Amino acid sequence: MAQKTAPDSTRRSERSRRAIYDAALALVTEAGYAKLTIEAIAARAGVGKQTIYRWWPSKGAVLLDAFLDLAEQASRAASENAGQDAVQTEITDSGDLEADLKFVMRATVDEFNDSKYDAPYRALAAEGLLNPELGEEFVAKLLEPQLQLFVNRVRRAQDAGHVLPDVDPRIALELWASPLAQRWLMRSGPLTHAYADKLVEYALYGITPRPTAS
């Protein structure tokens, strides 16, 4: 988008859009996805239903965009805290793959443990399971772009000779990313930094004894 002054209608639209996102996120947290309706979002956001229908085909689509916006704001805030000008779009390459992956995984644990994300992300994941179209959007817009960062970092490690050349990065990343997501979704175990560290260590070095170099 151009950095010039936006015309009034654009600013109004932007204000409405933000009010709609805030309303959708608040309502799903307070009442749950089953009770979320376009009517309720419109009422809370102080906009007409038609405004919402003009931009989104369903309540799931509104919630997905609201969540993507929330995630983008979070990365912007994290970048500013780190004193960076722009949102970081790649995983740092310090030359130490283990340290770089642990850093990202620990940050992901902290995010998953932040209640702000809980209701909307859980609702989107559940709805995506049952509704293949929304599921596809969820994967394409939210999941795959995040996983791609791991693909890029593993590729760089392969270039540096730190990861075996015949390893498929898109599969390898699942060894640490999927268990974390699965534990969170199924509430099947605690999400801690120590747990994240172990996933990275097991995936990088394997769980079987390595022959010692002589």
Place this chain on the structure above:
Amino acid sequence: MAQKTAPDSTRRSERSRRAIYDAALALVTEAGYAKLTIEAIAARAGVGKQTIYRWWPSKGAVLLDAFLDLAEQASRAASENAGQDAVQTEITDSGDLEADLKFVMRATVDEFNDSKYDAPYRALAAEGLLNPELGEEFVAKLLEPQLQLFVNRVRRAQDAGHVLPDVDPRIALELWASPLAQRWLMRSGPLTHAYADKLVEYALYGITPRPTAS
């Protein structure tokens, strides 16, 4: 249960129970979880609503038991095909961990690709995400018992010196089990035997170069 002749009422109950399971599984596949109701299950099974309410507190609870029963029947059938008298309750220990894990993972891929399981399992997983009580039951009755088989097999491998002694088996198994479940749930990639094999190989040996023994 005793192997003596069951009284008539028990046999009637057993027939009703099976009719209810069949109805719940058929309805969720045909119409989806949102449209599943106790009324519809009762009508299709030819039993009174009260019969269902006497045994289960909710439609999610009926579906969970129906799915557990389906899974049990499948293991019984698999055992009979393999010429075994009893359902196999542990993963085979051939002494070759890689081969034993690949065998189980390939069978799991085949199950996930069987459309019979698709709608009910997906519905249970989605409902478990939103409804913590059902989610807890889903994890306790279905997920954890399956994962425990991997824990036992990894422990035996540790006893044999094939897995590092300080590895936590409950975490290690997630490196191969969670990616498969995640891909299936999110439809985020193809589920093939080759994919299952790679997960096992990466987890056992790691994705970084191993020093060669001299």
